[in-house]
Amino acid sequence: MRFSRLAALAGVVLLAACAGEYPQSSIAPATDFAQRIQDLYFQIFLWTMGILAVVWIVLAYILVRFRERPDSPVPEQVHGHLGLEIAWTIVPALIVVAIAVPTIQATFDTQTPHPDAIVVDVIGHQYWWEFHYPEHGGQRTANELRLPVDQPVALRIWSDDVLHSFWVPQLGGKRDANPLRAVPEGDDITYNWIFMTPQETGTFMGQCAEFCGESHAIMGMRVVVESQEDFDQWLADWDTGHAPVTETAQAEIEAEPDAAALAGPQDPAGESAAPAVTGAEAAQQALIEEGRQAFAIGGCAGCHAINGDPSAGGVLGPNLTLLGRRSTIAAGWLENTPENLERWIADPRSFKPGVLMPGVDYPSDPPSFWPATNLSPEQVRAVAAYLFSLR
Amino acid sequence: MSETTLNPDMAPDDTAPDSAPSHMQHGGHDEPTGLWSWITTVDHKRIGIMYFLTSLVFLGIGGIEALIIRLQLFAPEQALISAETYNQLFTMHGTTMIFLVAMPMAVAFFNYVVPLQIGARDVAFPRLNALSYWIYLFGGIYLNVSWFFGAAPNNSWVGYAPLTNTVYNPGLNADFWVLGLSILGVSSIMGGVNFITTIIQLRAPGMKLMRMPIFTWMTFVTSFLLVTALPVIAVALILLAFDRFFATNFFVAASGGDPVLWQHLFWIFGHPEVYILVLPAFGAISDVIPAFSRKPLFGYPVVVYAGVLIGFIGWGVWSHHMFTSGLGPIADSFFVATTMIIAIPTGVKIFNWMATMWGGRIKFNTAMNFAIGLVALFTVGGLSGIMHSSAPVDLQQHDSYFVVAHFHYVIVGGILLGMFSGLYYWFPKVTGRFMDEKLGSWHFWTTLIGFNVTFFPMHFSGMYGMPRRTWTYSSELNVGLYNQLSTYGGFILAISTVILLWNIWKSARSGAEAGSNPWGAPSLEWSIPSPPHHYNFPALPTVQSREPMWHEAERKAIEAVTLAHPEVEPEMPNPSYWPILLALGVTATWALVMTGIWWVPLIGFAYTAFCTYMWAFEDPFAKKGAEVTHG
Structure with a gap:
């Protein structure tokens, strides 16, 4: 009972x-x-x-x-x-x-892999997550892992620096990301693994669960579990760096860039100023182009890669391909909006102390690594618009 | 002795208004006073008092650190303090509470109580005992001096590699931690050696091992753990110090080193350490519960064996701290099994305490309340421990606030409550005065409420995904309410601590006077005056049973010896200033390693060697310069 x-x-x-x-x-x-x-x-x-x-x-x-009561007897002395x-x-x-x-x-x-599991690499960095799809063409995304539903997955986990721990509670238990040990030639490198099959679509929250330094608290991530078709489409888009463009759509874009999703935040007056839409969109397109250039000028491209942007090929920082599709930036800490992107690019350390990325007016830490980006506020806004347009 | 003569009620009748005055007059006259006498003391009782007071000071420091942590976590996405400061605070909170509060507080009781319980005049190595204390004090000060350099340790109390490597932690922070813990380890190992020798060698006639009070037994087991576990962390710390100061690669993966090796070494020490902390508390309440139930401990041999078994199995469970490290299912399963097995003797102890109370005549006073609190609340921590002894389940709970809740139920609900119980129980022996029961009641209830309000909600914040050691947390997690409760609870605990301090202060000066055996308790420490003479026992009593003070004939025979006024005082070792000077040397030698210049620590080493030499040739029983008089 x-x-x-x-x-x-x-x-x-x-x-x-x-x-x-x-x-x-x-x-x-x-x-x-x-x-x-x-x-x-x-x-x-x-x-x-x-x-x-x-x-x-x-x-x-x-x-x-x-x-004890007034009338309590002497207790029996049981041993x-x-x-x-x-x-x-x-x-x-x-x-x-x-x-x-x-x-x-x-x-x-739970430590036995499914024979049909796809392997996805999870690499911890101070303070962000890298996800690599070795079996799907080597895509490397960051902080937002995409997985197909009902497909067994084997997450192969390690760290590029200190210990981290991959924990997305709704997907299962955590597993540490250990730095890979150098082994004698011929020996196998040992990895840590998580084996699972996502059973629901949705976006799941997770974060680093092993203390990894100053911004350990701000090392989050999202995992998007989607249908196999959506996942395959995302992989395909990844390779080109943008969504597929039909010929008519291509023509439309050339004539009149589709900036509906972009215009709002930067241009609160956009909706009411209907006659100016085309102008605003053109301006937005110009802003994005300026951002693309500033991304290289500011040195961002030295650390960040973007598929479809030949000038951006850095490998030290998160790959920013299709960044506009991610729900968060700064490793799950900020909602992905152009404003937040601006704030982040201008002063990343105010959100994530100890982050390697330099701000507009301070170098990376350690300072010898990368100088301040020296981007003007306009340029920062342009870079944010550019990154947000990657979708 | 046959059981029929055992009568716990006769002791208090005789609690000596007639025998007390003689020795109370006497007490205090036979010992030198003043600061110098404390600095040079080798008396285990004074050293015990110093241990206790020092651990209280560190309890205050660690508590303030905790309060700042709780304020920072009061609401999501706050930034009252910087992330770096937060990391230093939680590292120092853990390090302080384990190494500077819980361990030394237990050692304080070892020091004061064990020699009295076994009928000894002092510990086996009185000067070594003083040395242990001074090294503890200096090591604790050294660790906390880091705050003034703005470089308090920031690597968490487990100091996982490679975050402690100079590549990721170039400042002095981890240096303070590595060297500070090395210093403290020396103190603990020496303490362990001292108490093992004391308990084996210095028991009064008839005090067979299986007649020793359980507190002494648990001290005995703990001491073995100290001398075996501390060297493991010492090795780990030395390897780490080499990595930091001499660029070796023990824990550097890229060079073939292994960060997971650090975890093994740390937890091979770290888990026995848990039992080092908890067994003394178990021991204390195993003495308190019978005294206030007016019954002998139920299943004495079982409680002893359970403690010994916990001590042994405690060595085989360390990797349950590493279920997420990736050791593989075979190793995981082994440590699942050992961890679950250790729950059995722990449970047996709980049942034996309850059976002791069963059929007894339970007197509720503050000492007993805290002991009962331990039984009730440690069980909660033990049971959540069973949850994460299951490796797959632990994958969810590990390093989350669920674990923070668990080990606070063990450490506060188990250890601290046990120590408080011991404090209220033995305070009359130490000072000759009772602690105030009214304040004690306030202290108990505020502790109980504050503790549960602080730590119970952490089960939920953890289950809902809040990892530990995080400077702040996203409002999306929706755990703000639980954190708010924890913060309120933390402040209730702060109030309870203030009440405790006030009670100690007040009672030590003006508490009601207590005779030699104010509780009518069964063990030998209650046969001598309160406070005891500096030589404890004028002559050694002969023990014939486990509860010598509860057998009338035996008690009378013992008190005839222990309350007697000796013609000639037993000769006790002289005070010595070499322990404090040598402790300075040990501390300085380690601290000077920080300079990074290889020959600088050698200065400290030479000084230490000199002090050791002088120590070795000091005759502790040399003719005293000033004759001690007594009236």
Whole structure:
């Protein structure tokens, strides 16, 4: 009776977590891996709550029943009881076995790869995530991992600097990103892995779970689980750096660039000033072009690569291809809007202390690495517009 | 002794209005006072008091660090303090609370209580004992001096490689940490050696091992853990120091080193360390609960064996801190099994404490309240520990606030409550005065409430995805409410600590006077005056049972010896200033490594060698310069 009531209570607690209020909840599974952990956790949760209830109830009884009263007799001087001692050793031992068996099964099962799994590399950096698709043409995106739904995945995880830990709770447990050890020639490099099959589409939040330095707290990420078709389309777009352009659309763009998505924020008056739309779009297009040039002038291209922009080929920082499609910037910390991009480009350190990226008026840390970008506010706005247009 | 003669009630009747005055008059006259006498003391009781007071000061510092942390986390996306400051604060909070508060507070009780419980006049190596204390003090000061350099350690208390490497941590921060912990380790190892020797060698006649009070037993087990576990962290720290100062590559992956090796070394030390911290608290309440239940401890041998077993198995569970490190399913399963097994003896202890109370006559005072609080709240921490003993489940909980909640239930709910229980229990022995029960009640309830309000919500912030060691958190996580509660709770705990300090201050000066055995407790420390003579026992009593003060004939025989006024005072070792001078040398030698100039630490080393030499040829029993008189 008590057990079932507890189960109901636990169920309420767990259900409350599924409501979507907690986007980084560890008890709202969206993969087989997370579900397996959840089932195990639920089982252990019930055992432990049962034990806690027994201990507390008995303790409460003792404290009430045996409290000192004026007429309390001298207690019987009992020294122990072999049978009891054996009982409360054996019973916990049996409970331990009941917990250990499914635990060890799950430990092995969750560390066994699916034969059809696709491999995706997860590389931790201070303080951002790099995702690499070695089996799909080597795409390298950052901070927003895209995965096809119902497709087994093997995440191959390591770090480029200090320890990090990949944790997207709804997708399952975390796994450390260790720096790769140099091994004697011929030996295999050892990687850490997460094996899972996403079972729901959606965007899932995660963040680094191993203390990695000054901005450890600001090392988030998003994982977008989408249909196989959307995923394949994204991969294809990635290679060109933009969405597919039909011939008519191409002509339209040349005549009248589609800036509907871009105009709003920079040009709040855009909607009301209908006659000026074409002019505003042209201006926007000019701004984007200016941004593309400023991206190179400011030195951004030295660290960041952008497919479809031959001048941008750096590999030290996050690859910014299709940046406009990402929901966040600054490793999951800021919503991806042109304003936030501007603020970030102008002064990244104010959001993420210790970040390597230089600001407009300060060099990277350490200073010998890269000078200040020296971009003017207009140029910063242009770069933001350019990056936001990458979609 | 047969059980029938055992009567816990007769002790308090005799609590000595008649025998107390004689020794209370006497107490204080036979010992020199003044600052110098404390600096040069080798008396285990004074050293115990100094340990305790010092750990209280560090408790205040670590607590203030925690409060600043809690203010920063009060609401999402706040920036009251910088990320770097935050990282220094949480690193120092953890390091301080473990190494400068929990361990030394336990050692304070070892020092004061163990020799009295086994019928010894002092520890086996009194000067070494003083040296342990001074090294602890100087090491703690050295660690905290880093604040004045703006370079407090910022690598978290586990100091995972390679974040501690000069490449990622070029400043003095990690230097302070590496060298500070090395200094403190020396102190702990010497303490362990001292207490093992004391307990083996200096027990009074008849004090067989299986008659020792459980607190002494747990001290014994803990001391073995100290001398075996601390060298492991010492090795790790020396390797790290070499990586930092001499550019070796022990933990540098690109050069074939292994950052995961650091984790192994750290946790091979780190997990026994958990038991180093918790066993003394278990020991304390194993003495408190019988005293206030008026019954002997239920299943004494089982409690002893459970403690020893915990000490042993504690060596085989370290990698449960590393389930996310990628050791593979075979290693994971092994550590799952060992970790779950260690839950069994721990559970047995809980059941034995409850069985001790069962059928007893429970007297609720502050000491007992804290002991009961431990039984209730440590269980919560133990059970959440079972949750993350399951490797797959731990993959979700590891390094989240769920774990922060877990280990605070263990460390505060287990260790600190146990130490408080011990404080209220033994305070009358130390000072001859009771602690104020009214203030004690306030202290207990504010602690209980503040503790739960602080740490219970952390289970939720963790389950909803908040990682630990984060300077701030996104408002999207929706864990602001839980963090707010934790912050409020933290301030309640601060209030409780102030009440404690006030109670100690007030009671030490004007508390109600306590006789030799104010609680009617069963063990030997209650046979001597409160406070004890500096030589503890005028002559050594003969022990015949586990509860000598609860057997009338035995108690009378013992008190005839222990309360007697000796014709000639037993000869005790002289005070010595070499411990403090040598401790300065040990600290300076390590600290000077920071200069990075290879020969500079040698100056400290030469000075240390000189002090060691002088120490070795000092005769502790040489004819005293000034005759100690007593009246």
